[in-house]
Amino acid sequence: MHIDVIAPSHAEVLRAADSIVAAFAATDTHAYFAAFAPDATFIFHPENHRLDSRAEYEETWNSWIAEGWSVADCVSSARLSQTFPGGAVFSHTVDTTVTTSDGTESYRERESIIFRHLGDGNLLAIHEHLSTVPDSAPADTLADTGSNVAEPIVAEAVAQ
Numbered sequence: 001m002h003i004d005v006i007a008p009s010h011a012e013v014l015r016a017a018d019s020i021v022a023a024f025a026a027t028d029t030h031a032y033f034a035a036f037a038p039d040a041t042f043i044f045h046p047e048n049h050r051l052d053s054r055a056e057y058e059e060t061w062n063s064w065i066a067e068g069w070s071v072a073d074c075v076s077s078a079r080l081s082q083t084f085p086g087g088a089v090f091s092h093t094v095d096t097t098v099t100t101s102d103g104t105e106s107y108r109e110r111e112s113i114i115f116r117h118l119g120d121g122n123l124l125a126i127h128e129h130l131s132t133v134p135d136s137a138p139a140d141t142l143a144d145t146g147s148n149v150a151e152p153i154v155a156e157a158v159a160q
Contacts, residue, residue: 005085008117013081013088016115016123021094025074027065033058036125037116043129045109068101088115088123093133108133 016035023031033054042051051057079092090113097106111130115123 006117006119007083007085008088008115008121008123010081010083012117012121012123013083013090013115014079016125017076017079017081017090017092017113020113020125021074021076025071027070029058029061029065033061036128040126040128042127045131068099070099071096072099072104073097087117087126089113090115 020032020035022028023035036054036057038054040054040057042057044051047060051060073096075095076092077095080090082089082091092111093108094111095106095108097104109130110133111128113125113129114127116126117123
């Protein structure tokens, strides 16, 4: 039997990404990690190696929390959804403020999340890549390039 592999809609991708951003902004460990496949991989510029599973990232996340880390604010902008049969790539600029035992830190980064389409309207993240934004880069703008670009969201508001 032949099963067609379909591409998710841009709305499905944005909902899945919004869910991840909202859970991250709330430092909601359970909701955040539920959005990732067990075999998901993660590349974060501050880490010295790739995290090869959700469990490995959860262990790292829990160590951050044990050290007093939590997210105070997270804003997603310059959002782009690129769909393909079986999945999607979501990329955006993210402005994050965290609280640590040393105080408050804020930074701007670029992030890509690759999703696998589960065929039931749901998406599961299978890879996340976070990188720095060069100091010389101009502020991101949100040109209206079609239905795959969305207005910036404040994750804090989405979580409520």
